[in-house]
Amino acid sequence: MAAPTGNVMDRIVALCKRRGFIFQSSEIYGGINGFWDYGPLGVELKRNIKDAWWKDMVQDREDMVGLDCSIIMHPQVWKCSGHFDLFSDMMVDCKACKARFRADQLNDMQCPMKPSKHPGEHDKCQLTEPREFNLMLETYPGPIKDEANRAFLRPETAQGIFVNFKNICDSTRIKVPFGIAQVGKSFRNEITPRNFTFRSREFEQMEIEFFCHPSESNKWYEYWRDARFNWYTSLGLASNKLRLREHGKEELSHYSCGTSDIEYAFPFLAEGDFGELEGVAHRGDFDLRSHMEGKLVNKDGQLVVDLGPDGKPKWKGSGKDLSYFDDERKERFIPHVIEPSAGADRGTLAFICEAYTVDESRPSPELMKFHPRLAPIKAAFFPLVNKDGLPEIAEPIYREVRKRWPVQYDAKASIGKRYARMDEAGTPYCFTIDGQTKEDGTVTVRDRDTGAQERIDKSRVVEYLTEKLAR
Ligand code: ATP
Numbered sequence: 001m002a003a004p005t006g007n008v009m010d011r012i013v014a015l016c017k018r019r020g021f022i023f024q025s026s027e028i029y030g031g032i033n034g035f036w037d038y039g040p041l042g043v044e045l046k047r048n049i050k051d052a053w054w055k056d057m058v059q060d061r062e063d064m065v066g067l068d069c070s071i072i073m074h075p076q077v078w079k080c081s082g083h084f085d086l087f088s089d090m091m092v093d094c095k096a097c098k099a100r101f102r103a104d105q106l107n108d109m110q111c112p113m114k115p116s117k118h119p120g121e122h123d124k125c126q127l128t129e130p131r132e133f134n135l136m137l138e139t140y141p142g143p144i145k146d147e148a149n150r151a152f153l154r155p156e157t158a159q160g161i162f163v164n165f166k167n168i169c170d171s172t173r174i175k176v177p178f179g180i181a182q183v184g185k186s187f188r189n190e191i192t193p194r195n196f197t198f199r200s201r202e203f204e205q206m207e208i209e210f211f212c213h214p215s216e217s218n219k220w221y222e223y224w225r226d227a228r229f230n231w232y233t234s235l236g237l238a239s240n241k242l243r244l245r246e247h248g249k250e251e252l253s254h255y256s257c258g259t260s261d262i263e264y265a266f267p268f269l270a271e272g273d274f275g276e277l278e279g280v281a282h283r284g285d286f287d288l289r290s291h292m293e294g295k296l297v298n299k300d301g302q303l304v305v306d307l308g309p310d311g312k313p314k315w316k317g318s319g320k321d322l323s324y325f326d327d328e329r330k331e332r333f334i335p336h337v338i339e340p341s342a343g344a345d346r347g348t349l350a351f352i353c354e355a356y357t358v359d360e361s362r363p364s365p366e367l368m369k370f371h372p373r374l375a376p377i378k379a380a381f382f383p384l385v386n387k388d389g390l391p392e393i394a395e396p397i398y399r400e401v402r403k404r405w406p407v408q409y410d411a412k413a414s415i416g417k418r419y420a421r422m423d424e425a426g427t428p429y430c431f432t433i434d435g436q437t438k439e440d441g442t443v444t445v446r447d448r449d450t451g452a453q454e455r456i457d458k459s460r461v462v463e464y465l466t467e468k469l470a471r
Contacts, residue, residue: 004358004366009268012356013196015366019424021045021352022197034193034201036345041425044376044406046204046348049235050183052373053206053342056231057181064179064208065172069160071185072141072151080290080317081159083136083152090130091191102191103130135188137201153187158339160184161209162287166322176324176335177220179210183344195268197345198275204344209337213326214285217336218258221282225260228280228340232262232347236371237354241265243274258282262342264350277350278342285334288322292334355426362451364420369449370428372469377427378405379465382418384434386411394433397443397458405465423448429468431461 004011016022020039024031038046058064078084090103136152154160161180168180183206193199212220225244233239247259259281263274294317325332355368372378381398383390391411398409408427410418415432422430430446437443442455445464456464 007267008356009196011366012267012353015356015368015424016042016352034190034199036197036200041376042348045351045370045374045426046344048374048376049347049351050204050206050344052235053231053344054181054183057179057206057208061179063174063177064181065168065174067161067164067168067180067182068184069154069157069164069182071154071187072139073154073160073163075151076316076318077159077163077291078136078152078155080294081162081287082290083155083159084134087136087155088132088134089191091133092130093128094126095128096126100191105192133189133191135190137187137189155188156186156341157182157184157205157207158209158341159287161207162291162322162337163318165209165211165288166320169324176326177210177212177216179208181206181208183207195266195275197349198266198268200345203346206342206344206347208340209287210339211324211335211337213329214333214336217282217284217338220338221258221280224338224340225280228278228342229262232264232277232350235351235374236369237264237350241354242277245274253281256281257284264346264353266350267353275346277346278340280338280340283337283339285336287337288334291318292320292322293317362420362423363416364423367423367448368426370426372428375426375428376406377408377422377425378469379407379429379431380418380422380427381407381409382415382430382432383411384415384432388435389438390433390435393437393458397431397433397461401461401465404462405469419446429465433458 013022017024019041021042023037023039025035025037026032054066058066075084078087091100092103093100136155139151139153140146140149141151142149161182164180168174184204185202186205187202190199190201193201197203208224210220210224229242229244232242241264243263243265245261245263247256247261252259259279261276262278262280264277265273266275269275323332323334351370351374352368355370357367357369358365359367370376379401381394381401383394394411395409398407401407408422410421412418413421419430426448428448430448432444432446434444436455437458441458443458443461444453444455445461446453
């Protein structure tokens with residue numbers, strides 16, 4: 001097979017479609033901008049990423065509990081969180097081509113009009129003044145579609161955690177410092193979705209809100225920033241393509257005392273550029289306080305939302321006491337919060353980009369070097385030929401291993417083609433049952449990354465995989 005040509009990102013997108021990792025949503029109708037579907041391999045990969053996160057962040061820790069909240073919540077949640085007033089991007093329209101752009105992304109946008117109809121350069125005289133565009137998607141639960149029934153699809157999972165803080169303290173024996181974790185869909189009406197799944201309108205987040213005593217919050221902020229960075233490298237993201245970027249003061253959100261982004265050098269970005277995978281933010285007591293008091297104040301105590309005509313904050317909080325009494329300290333306080341907020345789709349895309357490898361010395365040069373924990377298929381079993389008693393030996397081995405891991409059986413096509421298919425799917429180990437198996441009971445096992453083969457006794461296959469997959 002010839003070496004693949006074209007730019008790396010185009011080849012990754014093509015492989016994702018060809019092998020069933022990611023498809024455009026509603027493709028048979030021409031697609032819908034900003035929405036994506038995960039095919040059979042993609043859904044396993046993304047699930048493995050979410051499962052790894054859940055196991056490492058929730059199940060293996062004694063200071064974390066999980067939660068699964070509804071996507072549509074009481075509209076007041078978004079008023080008190082600040083999203084209703086503040087969650088917007090600046091948007092500009094091009095008068096010539098009528099296209100809409102995010103003001104801060106103008107330089108790298110392409111004009112959708114043909115060059116003959118439009119110069120393609122959005123110099124200021126053709127653009128409208130930037131104006132705010134709220135990113136929350138609206139919906140109207142119930143039979144009447146009016147203002148009173150307007151609700152929003154959540155733009156982040158975090159607020160569901162804050163509004164359940166008291167429920168969790170009351171229903172479990174967990175004590176501050178502790179975290180609440182949630183994985184789920186979020187929606188943002190992005191002005192210009194782009195870069196494959198990187199910026200979508202529907203996406204999944206994996207978020208933690210970690211509650212601690214204010215005096216310990218800086219220590220926990222540093223802890224989570226480093227722990228989250230190391231999580232990505234432990235699953236195979238190369239540390240030279242990952243970086244931690246501390247936000248400058250001018251870049252911080254109105255509530256944040258410190259934020260770091262974990263960023264990855266995605267191949268669709270210019271050389272030397274990085275894109276956000278996860279934000280780790282020190283949010284102080286902003287969220288719990290806002291849901292208590294309805295006052296949106298920043299860390300300097302300034303009101304960030306207008307007062308109503310009566311001089312009181314426009315939006316009322318829940319009025320519920322969301323403070324915490326610490327038995328050991330004998331002290332009541334509003335916990336400070338550290339928020340590591342990761343995107344499951346951006347994570348999946350980063351692991352796909354990292355795994356994509358071209359090895360021109362192979363007959364089929366494209367392969368996906370997924371970490372064994374993330375690989376959608378863990379092993380494949382091939383009788384060398386589909387006769388001579390080999391399937392009768394191969395199938396029982398396959399059936400036994402299948403009880404433990406997702407594995408595949410393939411008896412068709414040349415052995416080279418079968419290896420190539422598994423390399424593209426990112427399967428770390430392939431076992432071949434051949435003539436020698438009949439004589440001495442050994443099978444060959446081939447390593448995806450090196451192509452090296454060794455023979456092991458067929459009775460050792462489960463043991464072999466147990467050891468290798470635990471890496
Ligand atoms: P960006 O600056 O790229 O718009 P953000 O800073 O608004 O991202 P956060 O609000 O911190 O993002 O959301 C946390 C995480 O959720 C991000 O790090 C990212 O992984 C994911 N995420 C946010 N918006 C999108 C989106 N439109 N599509 C896919 N993932 C997203």
